[in-house]
Amino acid sequence: MNEYLKEILSASLAQFQLEESPEIQLEAPKTASHGDASTNVAMLLAKPLRNNPRAIAQQIVDELNYDKTRISSVEIAGPGFINFRYAEDYLYNQLEAIIKQGEHFGKTDSRAGQKIQIEFVSANPTGPLTVGHGRNAVLGDTVARLMEWTGAKVEREYYFNNAGRQMRVLGQSVQARYLEILGLDAEFPEGGYEGEYIKDIARELVANKGNELIDSEWSPFKEKAESAIFADIDGTLKRMNIHMDNHFNEFSLYESGDIDSVVSRLREKDLVYDADGATWFKTTEFGKEKDTVLIKSTGEPTYRLPDIAYHANKLDRGYDLCIDIFGADHIATYPDVLSGISALGYDPTKVDVVVYQFVTIVKDGKPFKMSTRKANFVTLDELMDEVGADVTRFFFLMRSPNTHLEFDIAQAKEAGEKNPVFYLQYAHARICSILRKAEEEYTFEHALDLKQLKENAETSLIKTLFKFPKAIQSAADAKEPHRLINFLNDVASAFTTFYHDCRIIGVEPELAQARIALAKTTALVLKNGLIILGITAPERM
């Protein structure tokens, strides 16, 4: 429709014989009384034409030839907006087209043929996933779904590191608990992991292996801990409706020689030098104030180096776009990674990042700091035990990624009845219930006649429904799932208005038939929307 409007508008603009015609922008006005589509083109022309915008708008409208079966009225309003109202026939055609598309309605092909990789969660296996990881996990998975709905082929990847000091301390923590259980002296490592889950892992070892390991060093404990914790993480993700396609071990970058190769390739380009016993990357060449250490004087790389190697590896795998989901704490490293890969000759625009601000946990009315090590955290599993997976996902998605999310545990727990996710699910369940009843009540003999839908509540519901693909598109492009939630709220709200104003059961069969078709389409949109959010669409509540 917008294409059509642009066409007729630019035909009319020909009268001004402009050297350079302005870009015609169309938008959906906020208030329904301003029509269904609107353009500000007359205001943009006010300056070059030295005339007041309303007069210009009048001239444009006078020369406008439009198809009455698509546009029912054109008005000039406010400072010089030109407002269009869709013709009813157009609405019926649109609705019919949606019905034809069926369960695929909402999909677009704007990213058809693209291979997109999304890396998220990426928590090292040192403990259960916390509420803090939840935002990352849910955001990543939902962005992935949005990309799929706009036509891309998506792979979800979990990047982890199971080597290094953290993991050693983890192994030693399990070891200490193991020895304690067996009644032996044990020294708990400094900065060790104090959580109850460590004891659980130790208990399991005692149950399976008895005292076989009392003289062992820490590494078998680390391995046991790692596999137990990964199993736990996978379980949590599964519960949240998240499935990873790949797990990528950072260590493999060392084994394959990718790390060394990155350093030598950068060295060839004279972007790496040695000083003070360390190896430095000339980030000053990329506009930073200081150069950055890639390899410490101890011989260990800093995390930037494997990150660069990892991104190079991803791009070598042939993705058109790699999306990283990062917490705000990682934002500082991101430019270095981009500098690194562009120095290596990759296209940095193929790497994109979604930064989300931190989740502040509010417990007992006070914010508090979480630490995996100290075990004073709230796990995602605990949260889902309290409020369920649907509410958990919804909670993380309903706000823009770049706002600080305040997660009040008490509020989330009591949210059960008042949580906005139920508003959407309830609308869906209610439609299903009506459809079940209608099936018993009616058998239709005539072809569907959508022209029966004449009430305001009906036409405005139709108009809302056909914005669905656009809503998905905009949420996907911006990588902001909350936009889809806002849209679905509009759908649910437009439906309840319709539900209250227009009875479905008990009216003439032809009208009932048309209203059933509209209700079905609404249910479809809600269901597809909830699928993208990874939330169930119940048929009964």
Next chain:
RNA sequence: GACCCUUUAGUUCAACUGGAUAGAAUAGGAGCCUCCUAAGCUCUAGAUCUGGGUUCGAGUCCCGGAGGGGUCACCA
């Protein structure tokens, strides 16, 4: 100190990227179930941190100021 994010109704968030009368949800006040699900609906009350600037038009862009969060290690 430098950089990034942020400041909108009592509270938690929106505002299609510069558009028209700033929307929801919850807190409050008033109503609505012999009627397809009241987890709902209809009223009502309530907000752009503070100065300047840019233009037809600013919550949105620019400059200054004030609050909150984060990052600035040869920690990951």
